[in-house]
Amino acid sequence: MNGSLPPNKPQNQPPRPNTPPKKGFNPLWIYLLMGAAFLYVWLNYNGFEPVKTEWQEVKEQMLPQNDVERLTIITNQDRIEVFIRKEKLEKYTDRLGNTPPKTGPHFFFINQTEFAVYKTVETFNEACEAGERTDDRIVKIETDTRYNYFARAMEWLMFPLILVFIWFIFFRRMTRNMGGGSFGGGGGIFSVGRSKAQLFDKDNKNKVTFKDIAGLEEAKVEVMEIVDFLKNPQKYTNLGGKIPKGALLVGPPGTGKTLLAKAVAGEADVPFFSMSGSDFVEMFVGVGASRVRDLFRQAKEKAPCIVFIDEIDAVGRARSRNNGFTSNDERENTLNQLLTEMDGFGSNSGVILLAATNRADVLDGALMRAGRFDRQIHVDLPELKERYEIFKVHLRGLKLIAGFDVDFLAKQTPGFSGADIANVCNEAALIAARKNKADIDKQDFLDAIDRIVGGLERKSKIISAEEKRTIAYHEAGHATVSWWLEHANPLLKVTIIPRGRALGAAWYLPEERQITTFEQLLDEMTATLGGRAAEELTFNKISTGAINDLEKVTKQAYAMVAYFGMSDKIGNISYYDSSGQQEYNFKHPYSEKTAELLDTEVKRLIDASYKRAKSILAKHRKGFIQLAELLLEREVIFSEDLVQLFGNRPTAADSDKPRPAGKGKKEKGDKEAPAKAKETPPSDGQQSIF
Ligand code: NHX
Ligand code: ZN
Secondary structure (H helix, E strand, O other): OOOOOOOOOOOOOOOOOOOOOOOOOOOHHHHHHHHHHHHHHHHOOOOOOOEEOOHHHHHHHHOOOOOEEEEEEEOOOOEEEEEEOHHHHHHHHHHHOOOOOOOOOOEEEEOOOHHHHHHHHHHHHHHHHOOOOOOOOOOEEEEEOOOOHHHHHHHHHHHHHHHHHHHHHHHHHHHHHHHOOOOOOOOOHHHOOOOOOEEEOOOOOOOOOHHHOOOOHHHHHHHHHHHHHHHOHHHHHOOOOOOOOEEEEEOOOOOOHHHHHHHHHHHHOOOEEEEEHHHOOOOOOOHHHHHHHHHHHHHHHHOOEEEEEEOOHHHHEOOOOOOOOOOOHHHHHHHHHHHHHHHHOOOOOOEEEEEEEOOHHHEOHHHHOOOOEEEEEEOOOOOHHHHHHHHHHHHOOOOEOOOOOHHHHHHHOOOOOHHHHHHHHHHHHHHHHHOOOOOEOHHHHHHHHHHHHHOOEOOOOOOOHHHHHHHHHHHHHHHHHHHOEOOOOOEEEEEOOOEOOEOOEEEEOOOOOOOOOHHHHHHHHHHHHHHHHHHHHHHOOOOHHHHHHHHHHHHHHHHHHHHOOOOOOOOOOOOOOOOOHHHHOOOOOOOHHHHHHHHHHHHHHHHHHHHHHHHHHHHOHHHHHHHHHHHHHHOEEEHHHHHHHHOOOOOOOOOEOOOOOOOOOOOOOOOOOOOHHHHOOOOOHHHHHO
16 A cells, blocks of 8 residues: 655654545546647637638629638538638738738638539639639639537547546545545545554644543553553563563543553653544445554554554454354454454564453454453543542632532542543533633532433423322332332432433432442332332322333343343353353344243342332332422422431331341331331232242
């Protein structure tokens, strides 16, 4: 392929946009064609057009005065051209201009009298020959057929030209859509095989350094080592070690993989090529592979350097074994080329590959074997302390109210990624600005968090009083059930203000934990079903609104049964596939019989949880109804208000337990449910599933 970056380019030049110099296709032939056409026209045109005259004039004046040298009958144009003798030209300067051309034609007339012309000229010539008019010379008469070659050529060329034009436009648009490369800058169809890597040199303006990254301590150490490999390779090779070829950054979206890579670029002082895995994937066959080749050729020219491929799963997805209709040959070729290139350079050649993905499980095994992406650097969602650090970074530029509690923010945002936190900070600033505040306070941040978790608040959505009631009871159901469950997430607030797609929501503050127990899963399911249960209990009617709850519960129950081995009937079996190989398999890895069993187990779990939710609601009916009515009135209720209604959240001893077995099902601390004995579900039947 074509060289796009001169090998000897000085390192301190500003970074070049990813448009290599224009080469390859030459539109010269189109210009040549046009040039030839113009030349032809120009040569045939001597700057003089014959002047129109009439046969009458020729016959009665020009011929008798012996001015005509010859006549040319254009057979296919009904036109006769008149050539005037050189010595007689000045007679006609008033009509032909001051410098009439020596060669004609000078006049033409419309040929309706061809026969008469012949006759007249013949008579004239005969008279000359007979010596009747001695000063006269014979007038020649010729015929000519004149074609408009240009027009004819155009007729022939028109169709192919239109085709070429359409093809051109189409391809141009296609490459632009797919590659994002600009056509004007030399991209276009004729450079599809070139890599789109963006080169950052050390003087890049918006440079990121490790100081700009909060959290990610372990990942930073790993990545810093890679920088060190490039800076002091001897330190490692002296001892006989080999420099690794690549490292894979793995982690959920928004956790800072790309940022980490950028920091490497900023710190390493070596050229840094950055591209996205999807840049390799193009509609044309063979393009991906040739882009890989081109990328590595460029990288080797610039070694030592770092090549960063973002979203590598776009190319690195495991090659399918069954080469059926699910296979993607083009992508596999690209991957094969990538594997070949990674083996192709010696490990000390100074090119280190960094790649980022949020789906390491789907990557091809060959990509991750030793000698390729040797090391995996896990970039996880930030934990409390890390979120605190990240908040501090993003709050740097913001005008905060005095005494702002950053720690509180970190506590309120479990499960947030670095990108989410950046978003919260920005959103908070915007919200404060909208309210014309001088500085940003805690409430702005809370609103920003709500907005990012739940979407835009839609206060103006018109909801009928009846629907409002349903919503309030639904949410009160969630709140009540979760309140009385020991392992359910602590409630933050309940709201019936529509937000995003939801008409109302119960907000929890999930506990940060690494593993989840069966009891926790069960309690969460029960709390999620509390909304539907509340609708059924209070109105004896159910609504479609619970779709999201039911979806969540169903997935949860399926995961418990099929993945976590939490059903006795299925046993300690997991049909989870972490290799991602099964993803395109339409067949389940289990028998039909097991499939049925899974279904019944899922149903049993959900049914039991639903009954449990209903029983809790029935038991705490009074508080539940009070809560719903309060919610209708206030629209938002915080956990503090719930303490007023229900008392403190029960401890392990007095909350509703899924394992009654005679001892846990005592309703201590519940004074608002006088009908408790009646509402308590029969304690055999459903026990077996727990
Ligand atoms: C609709 N929305 O789609 C209306 C506007 C039962 C009182 N016709 O369970 O709002 O019915 O506890 C993410 C989050 C769909 C995705 C919420 C997709 C909600 C929410 C349907 C309350 N709160 N349902 C709830 C609700 C609805 C829906 C979602 C989603 C309702 C319920 C949505
Ligand atoms: Zn709900």
